[in-house]
Amino acid sequence: MGIPEPGSYMPLKDLKMEIKDVEGRGANGGFTLSFWLYLNCATPLPSTVLLQKHPDNAFSAPFLILDEWNGIMLFPLFFLHQEASSPSNALCWKPIPSASNKSRFPLMKWVHIDCEISQVSLRLHIDGEIVGERQLLTSSPINSGSHSDVSEMVSHCCIQGNDGGLQGYVYGVELFSQLSSIQNHSLKDSPLQLSIDSSSACEIDEGVDGVWNIVGGKASCRKKFSLDVMLLDALGRPVNKEVEVAATLVYADTITPVEKSSDAEAPLLTMYDGVESASAERPSKLIQGRASFKLKISQLSSKCSNRLFRIKFDVQKMGRYPFLEAFSMPIRCVSRNRPARSSSVTWRKSPPSIHSFNRPQSPGLDAGSSDVLYNIIHEAKQSPSSKRIKLGQERSLPVLMDGCMLKEANLDSKSHARTTTNEDNAAACTNGVLERADSHDDEVEDFSSDSENSEAADSVPCKFSAHIGPISDLVIFRYCIGGLSERCLLLKEIALAYEEEALCSFSEQVSLFTGCTHHRRQILISKRLIDIGIKCWNLISKNSQNVLWEDLVSELQDHFMTLTFCRTRCLTKQDFEVLRRVAGCQDTTVSQENFEKMWCWLYPVAFTLSQKQINPLWSSLSPKWIEGFITKEEAESSLQQEGPGGGLMPPGTFILRFPISRSWPHPDAGTLLVTYVGTDYTIHHRILSHDYAYSTKEMMDRPIQEMLLDEPELSRLGRSVRRQ
Incomplete structure (x- = not known):
């Protein structure tokens, strides 16, 4: 028993502090008690959190309590305050003046508490802010002795945690003189807590009763769903620790593990690289404070007396503490052939590169959305x-050695x-x-x-x-x-x-x-x-096998502007000439085969241009960051200086373009390329990786134009010369 070591956690009931250990305490006996408190569950209210005791007295009195409304109250100290409890009123604390906060004290969460005690006042701080203050009626102690005697008597007092059933933990307990900065103590060190990131939930149906309905059971029927957990400090900041998080399926009412299914299969399975494993055997590593899980449930609620489940996540190597555990909402695991509940809401996070075409037309994707990931080159495997x-x-294929966002492309x-x-x-x-x-x-x-x-x-x-x-x-x-x-x-x-x-x-x-x-x-x-391509062709062809090129142009123009969410820029005559050559049209008519060849090139390009980070490059008219659909020869020709001297443009001059020879389902279809003059006075072609460019929050706030110009190989935007 005592004070927990720095960086360690202690059950509340084991806490014991002697005031004589306070360094720099004045003769008036003042001090400040600072600590982090985690209360695990609700208890009958009121309930004492901390007690004060004195060796010369056989009784104890409350120092910090939760009242019947779950508010927190700080009481005067023995011998220092006349209003403090005495043997005659030790059990009746309501008449005693206190510094209190009427707001409900949060449970299952770390809260920083500072109890500031002086001879004339009490101050209660929650998370660095004063929430309760009480001026005492008298500054004269009960004992009429000198201030030194008062200080001596106060020093024998001790404060300890209540062992009467209140379940909680403390962290970072400190006793210091009241002259110290309370704010600094609340910020310099904070405990950790594991939590579920609800925004990461994917493929989960939530009913109106808050229960998650997940399809499970046999291997051919069960459905994969995703969840992320985060290890955060008490201030909400991600904590980067090299630890693993394990996932376990437990019963919602007893928190005991769910038994294996009838075929001895683990009740909870996790997916790694497409391979199913028992979740207990494959914990997930924390990366930048986050661990991602792709899970399946093999056990059905109907096979377990219709009981509900929960998924328990915990960091076992850091100790078995409730704040290092996180529990999902109650889960009802049903078979695939069970009818879906009409009152449920499905949590779906758009998988990478899936485009939503039912959103309103705008210059780009919804601001702040992190559901759609745009993979061009950053995730390539070598x-x-x-x-x-x-x-x-x-x-994983590394980014350039110098951390650039451009990568060399074989064209x-x-x-x-x-x-x-x-x-x-x-x-x-x-x-x-x-x-x-x-x-x-x-x-x-x-x-x-x-x-x-x-x-x-x-x-x-x-x-x-x-x-x-x-x-x-x-x-x-x-x-x-x-x-x-x-x-x-x-x-x-x-x-x-x-x-x-x-x-x-x-x-x-x-x-x-x-x-x-x-x-x-x-x-x-x-x-x-394919779906949009079929609709587009049916609209243009009107059930004809061939259509006139002129008829296709107008309809295709509208489709392209809709797909790119850009109404300020349309395709030019030169752009359509490139599309015509891609389609392989030899005359004024277009067959379905020609259209499909063109569509397999155009749709991936439109998809790229619709993305929030790339769309401003296309929408910009002055300067034109993307001149249009240009060929490789046109791009290289544009990097040649005009005049009899010829030669290349200065190193760093670049042009953005799309590779004409890459059509769906080629891996590079629709990617954006940078053609530029290198320091070796040769022309290079690299694929733009805006996945890397927007990999951090700081970079998300910067336009991609600025990041392009920050690249060491790039210094100025060139002007494309289009063939007439």
Whole structure:
């Protein structure tokens, strides 16, 4: 018993402090008691938090209590104050003057308390602010002795925690002279607490009764859901500690672990790299104060007498404390064939790169939204082009050594025409990254490079019955080893047959087994790409096999402006000429095959331009950060100086463009490229990674234009020269 060591926690009942230990205490006996308090659960009120005792008296009196309304009260001290309790009124504290706060004292939360005691007043501080103060009626102590005698008698008093059933913990307990700064003591050190980030909840149905309805049971039926937990200090700041958080399924009423299902499967499963494991065997590491969980429940409430569950998260290596545990809302685990409750609300966090087209037209996505992640290059996995990736051995592709947000891109327009296995999968997003193309002079933009899509783009499959459950391993394998045309056909069928949840899982599996996360973006946008493309073609063609180019232009213009949320800029004649060449149109008519080839290039571009960070680049007219749809040859020509001397523009001159030869489902379709003059007076092409650019809050507040100009290789925006 005593005062907890710095950085450690102590049960409230074990706390004991002697006032004589206060350094610098004045002759008047004044001091301040400072500590963090965590009350675990409600108790019958009123309830004493701290008691004061004196060795010369056989009785104790309250020092700090919770009243019947859960307010907190600070009482006078023995011998120092005439109004303090005496043996005759030790059990009756209501008539005793006190410094009190009538607001309800929070439970299950760390609160900083300062009890400031002087001979003439009491002050109660909560979280650094005075919430109660009481001037005492007299400054004369009960004992009529000198001030030194008073100080001596007060020094024998002790304050200790109540062991009468109030469950709580204390942290950072200090006794110091009243001259010290209370504010500094409340800020210099704070305890930790584990909590669930409710904004991270994904694929959870919450009923009107607050119960989460989650689909579980057999492997073929159960549904994956996501939750994040955060380790925060008492001031709400993330704490970066190298610890692991474990998840356990418990009964909501008894907090005891749920038994295994009838087939001896763990009741709670966690997903890592597409592999299911018992959650108890795979805790999640904290990264920047946050641990993410993808979970499934194998046990049904109906198999457990219809009892409700909770998910318990805890940090076991830091000790078993209630504040290092976090519990979900009560969960009712139901089978998939159980009808959904009409009164429930589904928590869905948009999976990465899924675009919402039912939002109002605006210059970009909703301000402040963090639900949509825009992956261009930052999450690419690095792997040898001729070797398969072993599970668990993939390495994240690093950003440039100097931490830049630009990455070298291999723009060989024929690189995706090969049909080898992993070399196909990662050619554009691994081999060329951080490498300069072998010969920029020999590279020519090839508008026929999408010709291998012709077989895949003959027609969109008509109707598929909706499938329930995950996509089979065989389909995943076929997609991973297939060429671009086979992937295109396969992805069309999958997108029309499955819901977005299955596509999200499918994208994770493909990214894992190919070693390239760029595939994720193309898979996730596939459903809307196809759905909107079909509607667009039906609207333009009016059931005709061919349409006039002029008729297509006007309708396509409206669709593009709607998709990009930009009504201030439309496509130019030169832009449509590029689209025409991408589509492979030889005359004034456009077939469905031509339209699909063009749409597979245009939709990923529109998706990129709709993003909050990129949209201002497209909307800007002075200067034009993105001139329009320009070819690689036009970009390189624009970086040449005019006049008889020729030569390149000064190093650092750059132009933003989209790769013309990259069409969906190529991993780099719709990515934004930077073509610039390097310090070696050669032209480089790099992929813009705005995932990296907006990886911190400080960077989120800066426009991407500023960050581009902060890049060491970039200094000024060039002007594109368009072919007439």
